[in-house]
Amino acid sequence: MGFLSRFIATVRGTSTASSLDWAELEKELLASDLGPALVAQLLETAKKERGDDAVAAITRILNEQLSSKSRELSQTTAMSVLLVVGVNGTGKTTSVAKLATHLTSRGEKVVLGAADTFRAAAVDQLKTWGERLQIPVVSGKENGDPAAVAFDAAKSGAELGAQRVLIDTAGRLHTKSDLMDELGKVKRVVEKVAPVTEVLLVIDATTGQNGLAQAKVFSEAVAVTGLILTKLDGSARGGIALAVERELDIPIKFVGTGEAAQDFAPFDPTSYIAGLLS
Amino acid sequence: MFEKLSSRFSGAFSALRSRGKLSDKDIEAAVSEIKTALLEADVALDVATDLTGRILEKSREVLPTLQSGTNQAQAIFDVVNQELTEILGGSARRVRFAKNPPTIIMLAGLQGAGKTTLAAKLAKFFKDQGETPLLVASDLQRPNAVNQLQVVGASVGVPVFAPEPGNGVGDPVKVAEAGVKFAQSKFHSIVIVDTAGRLGVDEDLMKEAISIRDAIQPQEILFVVDAMIGQDAVRTAQAFQDGVGFDGVVLTKLDGDARGGAALSIASITGRPIMFASTGEKISDFDIFYPERMASRILGLGDVATLAEQAKKAFDGDSAKRLEDKFVAGEDFTLDDFLEQLEAMAKMGSMGKLLGMLPGAGAMKKQIENFDESEITRTKAIVQSMTPLERRDLKVLNGSRRARIALGSGRKVSDVNALVDKFTAAQKMMKQMRNGGGLPQGMALPPGMALPSGMPMPAAPKKAAPPKAKKSRSGNPAKRALENG
Numbered sequence: 001m002g003f004l005s006r007f008i009a010t011v012r013g014t015s016t017a018s019s020l021d022w023a024e025l026e027k028e029l030l031a032s033d034l035g036p037a038l039v040a041q042l043l044e045t046a047k048k049e050r051g052d053d054a055v056a057a058i059t060r061i062l063n064e065q066l067s068s069k070s071r072e073l074s075q076t077t078a079m080s081v082l083l084v085v086g087v088n089g090t091g092k093t094t095s096v097a098k099l100a101t102h103l104t105s106r107g108e109k110v111v112l113g114a115a116d117t118f119r120a121a122a123v124d125q126l127k128t129w130g131e132r133l134q135i136p137v138v139s140g141k142e143n144g145d146p147a148a149v150a151f152d153a154a155k156s157g158a159e160l161g162a163q164r165v166l167i168d169t170a171g172r173l174h175t176k177s178d179l180m181d182e183l184g185k186v187k188r189v190v191e192k193v194a195p196v197t198e199v200l201l202v203i204d205a206t207t208g209q210n211g212l213a214q215a216k217v218f219s220e221a222v223a224v225t226g227l228i229l230t231k232l233d234g235s236a237r238g239g240i241a242l243a244v245e246r247e248l249d250i251p252i253k254f255v256g257t258g259e260a261a262q263d264f265a266p267f268d269p270t271s272y273i274a275g276l277l278s
Numbered sequence: 279m280f281e282k283l284s285s286r287f288s289g290a291f292s293a294l295r296s297r298g299k300l301s302d303k304d305i306e307a308a309v310s311e312i313k314t315a316l317l318e319a320d321v322a323l324d325v326a327t328d329l330t331g332r333i334l335e336k337s338r339e340v341l342p343t344l345q346s347g348t349n350q351a352q353a354i355f356d357v358v359n360q361e362l363t364e365i366l367g368g369s370a371r372r373v374r375f376a377k378n379p380p381t382i383i384m385l386a387g388l389q390g391a392g393k394t395t396l397a398a399k400l401a402k403f404f405k406d407q408g409e410t411p412l413l414v415a416s417d418l419q420r421p422n423a424v425n426q427l428q429v430v431g432a433s434v435g436v437p438v439f440a441p442e443p444g445n446g447v448g449d450p451v452k453v454a455e456a457g458v459k460f461a462q463s464k465f466h467s468i469v470i471v472d473t474a475g476r477l478g479v480d481e482d483l484m485k486e487a488i489s490i491r492d493a494i495q496p497q498e499i500l501f502v503v504d505a506m507i508g509q510d511a512v513r514t515a516q517a518f519q520d521g522v523g524f525d526g527v528v529l530t531k532l533d534g535d536a537r538g539g540a541a542l543s544i545a546s547i548t549g550r551p552i553m554f555a556s557t558g559e560k561i562s563d564f565d566i567f568y569p570e571r572m573a574s575r576i577l578g579l580g581d582v583a584t585l586a587e588q589a590k591k592a593f594d595g596d597s598a599k600r601l602e603d604k605f606v607a608g609e610d611f612t613l614d615d616f617l618e619q620l621e622a623m624a625k626m627g628s629m630g631k632l633l634g635m636l637p638g639a640g641a642m643k644k645q646i647e648n649f650d651e652s653e654i655t656r657t658k659a660i661v662q663s664m665t666p667l668e669r670r671d672l673k674v675l676n677g678s679r680r681a682r683i684a685l686g687s688g689r690k691v692s693d694v695n696a697l698v699d700k701f702t703a704a705q706k707m708m709k710q711m712r713n714g715g716g717l718p719q720g721m722a723l724p725p726g727m728a729l730p731s732g733m734p735m736p737a738a739p740k741k742a743a744p745p746k747a748k749k750s751r752s753g754n755p756a757k758r759a760l761e762n763g
Contacts (some may be wrong), residue, residue, distance in 0.1 A: 027323050033508040036317040088531060088559065089390025089504060093421075118559070120429035121422045128421040128445060173534040204390060208320035208508025210536035231389065234477040235517070236510035259389070259419070 022047070032239035032276045033208055038065070038246075062273045065246040071253050071267050074197040074225070081154055081165045081194050085183060085222065086202035087214055088171030091230035091256055093122065095202050096168045097129035098256060098264035099228075104135065108163040113153025114139040115146040115186060116170040126168050133261065136160065146170065146182065147189035154193035165194065174217035184221050200253065202228045205238035215244040224248075230256035233263070237276050286315035287578055300341055300350050308351075309334045312358060319576045321539030322512045325546045329365070333357050359573055365542055367569025369551040374497045374525070379467045380412070382458060382494055386487055386522055387502035388514060389475030392530035394423060396502055396556055397472040398430035399564040404468045405436060412466040414457030415440035416490065418448040419474040427472055434561055450474065450486060455493040471496070478517025487522035499524040500553070503544065505532050511540035512547055519548050529572075530556035533563065537576050611705050613669035617661045659687035660697050672698055 022043065029039040042061055046054040074080065082099070084092050093116070100110045112130055114137055116122035123139045130137035138153035150167045157165035169186065172179035187196055201224045203211050218224050229241045232255050241252050252267040290311035309330050316326040336357045344350050375381045383400065385393045394417065401411040413431045415438055417423035424444035431438035439457040442448025454471050461469040473490060476483035491499060501515065501524035518524055527548075529541055532555050545552055552572075557563045661669065663686035668674060675683075675698060684691045 030317060030323045031509045031513075033510070036314050087506070087534065089392060091390060119426075120433075121425035124425050125420075125422040173531065175533065175535050204504075204506075206388065206504070206507045206510045206514070208506060208511075208536065208540065209318060210320070210506040210534065211508075213535060231477075233479075234388070234510070235479050235513040236508070240508060 028277070032237040033211075034239040034276065035209055035243055038243070058277065059273060062242065062276060063269065065242050066269055067245040067249045067251040069249060069251045071226070071251050073253065076195065076197055079154075079157055079162055079165065079194050080197040081150075081157075081167060081190050082198040082200060083150075083167045083169065083183075083187060083190070083196055083222065084200050084202060084228070085169050085218055085224070086171060087173050090171065090202040090204040090207075091228075092116075092171065092202045093125050093129070093168050094259060095200075095228050095230060095254070095256055095264070096126065096166050097133060098261050099200075099254070100129075100133055100135050100166055101261040102254075102264055103164055103166075104133065109161060110135050111153060111157040111160055111162040111165045112137045113150050113165060113167040115149040115153070115167050117142065117144045117146050117149060118170040122168075122170065129261075147186045150186050150190045151193060154190050158193065174214045180217060180221040183218075187222050198225045198253075199223060200226050200228050201250070202230055203238075203241055203244070204236075205229055205231045205241070206234065206236040207240050209240065209243075211240035212243050212247060215248055215250060219248055219250065224250055226251055226253035228252075228254045228256060229267070232275070233257040237278075238272070239276055242276070286311060286318055290315065302338065305334065305337050305341065305354070308354060309337065315578070316539060316542075316576070319537035319539035319578070320506075320508045320511070320543075321576070322509055322543035322547070324512070325543045328546070329361055329542075333361055336361075359577065362542065362573035362576060363569045365546050366552060366572050367567075369545075369549060370567075370569065371526075371551050371553075373553065376497050379465070380458070380461045380469045381467065381498075382461075382469045382471065382496040383498045383500060384454075384471045384473065384491060384494065384496040385500050385502055385528075386473055386518060386524060387475060388477065388504070388507075389420075391475060391502045391504050392556055393417075393475065393502045394426050394472050395430065395559065395561075396528055396530060396554075396564075397427060397470050398434050398436070399556060399561050400470050400554075401431065401436040401468075402434040402561050403564060404470075405434065409467045410465070411436050411468040411470055412457070412461045412464070413438045414454060414461075414469060414471045415442075415444065416450045416454045416457065416471050417474040418442055418444040418450050418453065419446065421445050423472075423474070430561070451489045451493050454490045458494045469494075478514040478521070484517070484521035491522050498526055500526050500528050501544075501550070502528045502530060503540065505529050505538045505540065506534060506536035507540045511543045515544045515548055519550075524548075524550060526551050526553040528552070528554045528556060529567065532556065533558045537578065538572060539576055541572055542576060613661050613664065613672070613701060614666075616701055617658060617669075656687075656689060656693065657697060660684075660689055660694055663687040672702060 025046070026039060026043055029042055030036065034042070042058050045057050045061055049057045073082070084096050084099070086092050096112060100112060103110050112126060112135055114123040114126040116126070117140060123142075127137050127139065129135075136156065138149065138156045140149035140152060146169060153167060154165050156162075167186070167190065169183065170179075172183065174180065187199070190196055199222045201215060201218050203214065207214070215224065215227070227241055227244060227250055229238050229252050232238055238255075244250055245252065252272070255265055255267055255272070257263045257265070290308045312333065313326050313330040316329065317323065321329075333354070337354045340353050340357065341350055344353055373381070373383070385397060387393055397413055401413055404411045413427055413436055415424040415427045417427070422445065424440045424442070428438045428440055439453075439460050441456060442453055450473065454473075457471060458469055471490070471494065473487065474483070476487060478484070499522060501518050503511065503515070507514070527541075527544055527550055529538065529552055532538070541552055544550070552567045552569075555565050555567045557565060660683060663683045668679060668683070675694075680691050680694045680698075684694050687694075
């Protein structure tokens, strides 16, 4: 039984819970990385309700934080390009492989662009995925210009009649302005070939409050259209993604739940919010 | 000084300063704000609660002896800083070496923490100390993790033991075991075993980690953790401690702007020392861990020292050396040198932006605004419109030349005049310094290294320092000329 249910069971029938119960509730909500401000707001509202209404109230407020934008991948009739971006170690390359699997299973032809020309063996890593999934991977020279690789990938995609081109990029901290500029350039260069219909920011579910700063800065550089929230199979609940939805109105489009290509699903608000409260 | 803290912390302290003698209620209110500030910095709730409990206690002891609000606020700040530094550095120690080599170090942590990159950094660190490290590629799970280790190992000239290709092929326990045996047979003094990332909740993989540990019996198991991790830090650290166990901690990606409260949580809950700090993607971005810098960062003061080091790296070290040599040789400081220094400053990725990345930077806006990078661009344009002769010898700059330069750089003649005056003053200053004997303070530093006046140093501040007078203290005459206007 989730902590919230236990809490409710304790206060059922009474108008106030003991201060100890509220402390427990606060603890769990904070543990989800919702941040002290939102948690304070949740508690304030919950205290005004009684019993079951408190659960509903908290769930309602959490739902209100979500973006109302579509969680579908933008569709075009022509070929479209998806950029996958994020800070180091969040699971971009694995997510690209998962996304490719997901799109292929929907009958779409996919081409991958190995535009992480910086990290040792990053291109090899994506190529290994390409081999496993039987999907073409376009790469360039080591330490080469990622924009050039992205451009080539889009061109190849067009030649091969692909519906989607997924561009894997190097992990970069949002505090590195030259790397953020580089990302902007990658997008601009690719757009000469085909429209970039999605810029997906990959966020690790274990990330704390810094996740919001990441999303803000990446958005300024390349207009992020959606999030991929990864590593939700761990003990982290990914509450910071909710803050991104609220503050920046960027919808979570997919979640990653493991290291295999199948460990991937479209975002489901109900189970996510239940997870925050469990 | 308090304005430079994150707004939450500074709010807590400002409230105190405006009062006379602090009542217990005042202290409690301030400490409550401090707790929220710690939570915003990703410190775990239990840790924040414990810590603020102790801060409250100590503050109550210290305060009765002080009079004014400012001193009292400072006293509480000092208590907070001390507590943080104590938790972060209290159990600091060096790497334990084995009585009989090799010393075996095993890396463990979540996926994406930065273990493989760290392995190479550690290898280089020990190699530079005269050790003979061996890297062992025991991550057989992540696609091309073995390749990655081989590439980074080669980049630091350290051999990599990789009998299995990985990508799901091979037994990590056997590889680790064989790696240690190999190290023994080849008389390596240190073995660094890279392992696959694993979740704290993954029982099977935790069992595997335990098997690796039991097979190789490491002197050190280092828990590698990303500085941006949030509240999950505690659950995960505990899971690893209860599972494979660890002796020390390494924090990675400290070059970001995550406050890093997780460091406090992990240190507090596990009692294990944080031994190293990884501060970037390059092999050289590695250092021992400085508790005072971390305390400073958590409080929102930013990690000025690390930032300064990064700025230093971004700057072309050769250029500074060339200038230094020139100075020593008695050669004149020319406009070309001036231009080079300006370009180096611009290269630092826009100093204003860089400074702005520091948490609490809003309060430092004044200092940031004084550092006008667009002025650097304008100055560059003017100098670039000059001919080499003109740059070498300012005396030839007559009216028509100045007019041409102004036109070419899109500026007014008065701007050109202003630059010439500033530069002439800078040149004079250089000559004076040289004739005065010896290198001036800070001459060896790259330009821009003297941070805007009033910026706090990472060590616990002793007093609330008043903002320094406008006079620039930069070791770079070009920058001084710009700042002194």
